[in-house]
Amino acid sequence: MPLPQSLRMTRQRRLILDELRRLKTHPTADEIFQVVKRRMPRISLATIYRNLDILSQAGVIQKLETAGLQRRFDGDISQHPHVRCVKCGRVDDMTGDARPPRIERMPRAEGYAIHGYRLEFLGTCPQCGKGGGNIQ
Amino acid sequence: MPLPQSLRMTRQRRLILDELRRLKTHPTADEIFQVVKRRMPRISLATIYRNLDILSQAGVIQKLETAGLQRRFDGDISQHPHVRCVKCGRVDDMTGDARPPRIERMPRAEGYAIHGYRLEFLGTCPQCGKGGGNIQ
DNA sequence: TTAGTTGCAAACATTTTGCCGAACG
DNA sequence: CGTTCGGCAAAATGTTTGCAACTAA
Numbered sequence: 607m608p609l610p611q612s613l614r615m616t617r618q619r620r621l622i623l624d625e626l627r628r629l630k631t632h633p634t635a636d637e638i639f640q641v642v643k644r645r646m647p648r649i650s651l652a653t654i655y656r657n658l659d660i661l662s663q664a665g666v667i668q669k670l671e672t673a674g675l676q677r678r679f680d681g682d683i684s685q686h687p688h689v690r691c692v693k694c695g696r697v698d699d700m701t702g703d704a705r706p707p708r709i710e711r712m713p714r715a716e717g718y719a720i721h722g723y724r725l726e727f728l729g730t731c732p733q734c735g736k737g738g739g740n741i742q
Numbered sequence: 743m744p745l746p747q748s749l750r751m752t753r754q755r756r757l758i759l760d761e762l763r764r765l766k767t768h769p770t771a772d773e774i775f776q777v778v779k780r781r782m783p784r785i786s787l788a789t790i791y792r793n794l795d796i797l798s799q800a801g802v803i804q805k806l807e808t809a810g811l812q813r814r815f816d817g818d819i820s821q822h823p824h825v826r827c828v829k830c831g832r833v834d835d836m837t838g839d840a841r842p843p844r845i846e847r848m849p850r851a852e853g854y855a856i857h858g859y860r861l862e863f864l865g866t867c868p869q870c871g872k873g874g875g876n877i878q
Numbered sequence: 879t880t881a882g883t884t885g886c887a888a889a890c891a892t893t894t895t896g897c898c899g900a901a902c903g
Numbered sequence: 904c905g906t907t908c909g910g911c912a913a914a915a916t917g918t919t920t921g922c923a924a925c926t927a928a
Contacts, residue, residue: 607919607920610881610882610883611881611882612881612882612928613882614881614882614883614926614927614928615927616882616883616884616926616927618883618884619883634917635917635918636917648884648885649884649885650884650885650886651918652884652885652886652887652918652919652920653883653884653885655917655918655919656883656884656919657883659919671809671810672809673807673808673809673860674807675811675813675892675893675916675917676916676917677811677917677918689851689854689856691854692857698851698852698854699851700850700851701850701851701852714836714837715825715834715835715836715837715863715865716834716837716868717867717868717871718825718827718834718865718866718867718868718871719865719866719871720825720863720864720865721828721864721865721866722863722864723861723862723863723864724809724861724862724863724864725859725860725861726859726860727851727856727858727859727860728856728857728858728859728860729851729854729855729856729857730854730855730857731853731854732852732853732854735853735854735855743894743895746906746907746908747906747907748903748906748907749907750901750902750903750906750907750908751902752901752902752907752908752909754908754909755908770892771892771893772891772892784909784910785909785910786909786910786911787892787893788893788894788895788909788910788911788912789908789909789910791892791893791894792894792908792909793908795893795894811891811892811917811918812891812892813892813893879928880926880927880928881926881927881928882925882926882927882928883924883925883926883927884923884924884925884926885922885923885924885925886921886922886923887920887921887922888919888920888921888922889918889919889920889921890917890918890919890920891916891917891918891919892915892916892917892918893914893915893916893917894913894914894915894916895912895913895914895915896911896912896913896914897910897911897912897913898909898910898911899908899909899910900907900908900909900910901906901907901908901909902905902906902907902908903904903905903906903907
């Protein structure tokens with residue numbers, strides 16, 4: 607479904623965008639839903655999905671291409687590396703030197719035109735590190 | 743669900759493993775199902791899922807952590823880079839120098855213990871490269 | 879005024895689970 | 904012969920869609 611000719615800033619869209627930008631947790635659609643619902647109780651999950659889709663297509667937010675069955679979103683559209691906790695699935699920003707790694711000796715694939723790559727760090731988050739971690 | 747004390751090599755498991763190793767396409771569970779069904783028509787999709795899960799837990803196959811809603815599997819358990827076609831979702835092996843990139847200046851994340859990273863190349867596959875490519 | 883948007887419910891797609899009879903070792 | 908496994912159907916999970924009413928511009 608292509609973007610419409612003009613985008614309206616509805617109360618719902620504004621709120622979704624504000625909350626996504628406020629959260630630093632790279633939330634899933636449902637996590638955004640739970641937060642937004644506190645301020646707008648009758649909002650529907652479908653509205654969340656539709657707006658996340660429209661906003662990411664418009665380049666206002668990022669749909670993260672992190673591994674896993676659930677999609678996560680980021681209000682920060684700058685390209686920066688993420689860590690994913692292998693135990694609970696939580697995603698955080700990497701801090702410090704955010705420079706991407708230099709890839710020497712680019713591998714090839716027969717017939718493919720390579721455009722780029724996606725890098726995701728794996729680790730154990732603070733919560734899961736101590737206490738053994740609950741697999742979510 | 744933990745692995746049982748002993749694993750049996752049933753006809754179903756054998757067939758799933760053989761077909762997965764034969765295919766070089768990093769198939770989804772359903773794609774394996776379609777292929778296996780030709781030789782064992784009464785097999786169930788649940789059996790495919792259960793066996794793919796058990797075999798990957800046992801380290802016999804790989805559950806790929808590629809982006810996207812659908813999981814893909816690889817009968818080759820060596821760590822090697824993959825390309826994903828951004829147009830059709832197909833996944834192929836990278837050939838040539840398969841050495842992982844050297845990451846200088848490892849970024850950090852507060853409180854995380856970083857174990858490693860996941861690298862996935864993006865590109866356009868031979869089919870999608872010519873003809874504009876059909877979004878699947 | 880009208881194209882774009884919402885809430886709701888229902889549909890969809892993928893993966894998981896409970897049950898019980900079958901079969902591997 | 905005990906444990907593991909398979910087939911089936913149903914459930915669970917995450918996402919998308921059709922539609923009539925509503926609303927921002």
